[in-house]
Amino acid sequence: MEAKEYKTIKTEIRLPYELAYGATWTRFFEGLKNKTIFGTKCTKCGRILVPARSFCPRCFVDTDEWVEVSQVGTLIAWCYTNYKYFGMPTEPPFIGSLIRLNGTDVNFLHLMGGFDLNNFDEVKKIIKSGMKVEAVWSDDRKGHIMDIKYFRPL
Numbered sequence: 001m002e003a004k005e006y007k008t009i010k011t012e013i014r015l016p017y018e019l020a021y022g023a024t025w026t027r028f029f030e031g032l033k034n035k036t037i038f039g040t041k042c043t044k045c046g047r048i049l050v051p052a053r054s055f056c057p058r059c060f061v062d063t064d065e066w067v068e069v070s071q072v073g074t075l076i077a078w079c080y081t082n083y084k085y086f087g088m089p090t091e092p093p094f095i096g097s098l099i100r101l102n103g104t105d106v107n108f109l110h111l112m113g114g115f116d117l118n119n120f121d122e123v124k125k126i127i128k129s130g131m132k133v134e135a136v137w138s139d140d141r142k143g144h145i146m147d148i149k150y151f152r153p154l
């Protein structure tokens with residue numbers, strides 16, 4: 001008996017959802033509204049985690065000590081994006097970046113900016129992994145990750 005052949009079509013399913021911040025993220029995002037970046041400190045390994053987390057994912061202990069962290073850090077890695085995709089953080093072009101804020105122990109995911117992003121060759125001359133960066137705040141803060149507009153080179 002010959003196997004029946006089915007025709008297929010490739011498609012995409014989008015699943016919008018809404019997450020409750022919970023106590024820890026609520027406090028973290030309220031901090032952003034007030035131009036403050038909060039982390040939490042693990043009582044076992046001593047690492048400072050940012051964004052603030054309710055527990056240390058390495059030690060599995062609660063992190064109940066809050067610390068205000070520096071708004072200056074080091075650009076660890078970056079990725080230039082110049083095309084649109086579903087769920088993107090902002091209109092392209094943008095530079096997704098891993099930033100290690102001074103005194104913290106994990107990388108903070110945000111954007112680089114404060115200069116012309118339209119010419120990639122020029123962008124490559126401006127930003128380098130390892131450079132010092134600082135947070136630039138939005139004037140219209142709502143308790144959202146984009147209350148920090150971006151990080152700019154120092």
Ligand SMILES: [Zn+2]
Nearest residue numbers: 042045056059
């Ligand atoms: Zn820990």
